[in-house]
Amino acid sequence: MKNHQLRALVAIADAGSVRGAARALELSPSAITQALKDLEDDVNAPLIQRTSSGAKLTECGNTLLTHARLIVAQVERAHGAMKEMRAEPSGKLAVSITPWIALCFLPEIFIQFRKRMPNVQLEMFEGLMSIANPRLRDGSVELFVGRQAPDIANTEFDFRPLFSCGLAVVARQGHPLAQSRSLADLMDADWLVSLDSDMECRLSKKMFYRNGLPEPRNVHFTHSLTVAASVLQRTDAVSIFPWPLAEICVTRYKFCAFPLREELADTSVGIVSRNGNPLSAAANCLVDILLETIRDSDKAGTAEAKRVLQSTELLF
Structure with a gap:
């Protein structure tokens, strides 16, 4: 299995069609079709079923998709890490942020992040666990700032506490x-x-x-x-x-x-990431800015920020 084949499978799943995948990857439909055929030959199983409304993944396709998302995400992060070694942070950082932190602190975090990481594209998701944790698992989100899930095994996610609140x-x-x-x-x-x-x-x-x-x-x-x-x-x-x-x-x-x-x-809110996956330079930068913004808001923030922080217990 090659990375471009797995990327084609992920793109078809996301777009719902071969043509949509081709547009997303800026390739021709024939290139996507060939990559998929080669992948199906490699795994010796059909991966998509073409319908009048597009393309639907088979049972084998859905099973492989879970692994494909992780592999594609890790390869992209590996490329990003190599660029960071050359002091050229770029690419995309996908994060999920719990609503109250997004409403209160995200604008300032966004401004500061863009100043420090001008070549990194941000993708931001609403930070409810039902949205964030599946994306952490499949690698489409690198970082989740939100509530700790008590039913998740400690070996799956790393949790760095920030707040405790009622x-x-x-x-x-x-x-x-x-x-x-x-x-x-x-x-x-x-x-x-x-x-x-x-x-x-x-x-x-x-x-x-x-x-x-x-x-x-x-x-x-x-x-x-x-x-x-x-x-x-x-x-x-x-x-x-x-x-x-x-x-x-x-x-x-x-x-x-x-x-x-x-x-x-009470519930705990903190920084959640996949265990065993080191954070990228962009993710570490966002974490640093988050902590700085919270500390500054506690001393000289808006009235709303101070009121919000009074309803929490800082854990860092």
């Missing part, structure tokens, strides 16, 4: 249950929550069980803060936010936090 139940201002003092009062509400990384154990479920309550009947899922904010602003749904995000949304989206007597579990 959780809050939030809804729009004026919510009819806004003065509720117990989770039991919210059992019949519509809950809008995110899934944990392996899509098996929900934060909401653990939160209720910990307090001797069954999970609410009406639980809905989101993988986007924008979607969650839009629904919460215009309905009587409720959600679970880390306190720093709740602090931001109280002012930006006119949310309120419920004055519950139950103590909700």
Whole structure:
């Protein structure tokens, strides 16, 4: 198996067609078709099935795709590392950043990163675990700044803690249950929550069980803060936010936090990367800027940044 063949497979999977893959890789469709044929001959199995709507990966194709993504990503990072040795950091850095850090600190991080790494292209994903962890696994994201997954084996990801913070139940201002003092009062509400990384154990479920309550009947899922904010602003749904995000949304989206007597579990936020994979110079640079920005904000940041940091415990 050759790298250009694996790149062709990844491009077909992402684009959904041979022509789309050719455009993405700036090659001819015939070159993509030949690379795929050679790869299928090498593994002695069909990898895609052509349909009227494009190309669909076979079972063998999907199995190989998992490895192909990792290999392609590692080769790109190897090329980047060689350029770094010549003091020419370039290429692309893909990162996933949890919403409250993105809202509060990312603009300044972006400005400083562009000054120090002008030849590196940033690709940024919303930092929910259900989005970030699969991308860490397949190599399409190098760095995740977000919540630690308690169900992930320590051998898979490296975690460098930054913050510890509590959780809050939030809804729009004026919510009819806004003065509720117990989770039991919210059992019949519509809950809008995110899934944990392996899509098996929900934060909401653990939160209720910990307090001797069954999970609410009406639980809905989101993988986007924008979607969650839009629904919460215009309905009587409720959600679970880390306190720093709740602090931001109280002012930006006119949310309120419920004055519950139950103590909700703390959560840890930090820098997550694949174990055994050294970070690139660009990733290390972004981490340094992140830490500098947080330290500066704690002393001379905006009022919002200071308020957000007051709701966390710094762990570095």
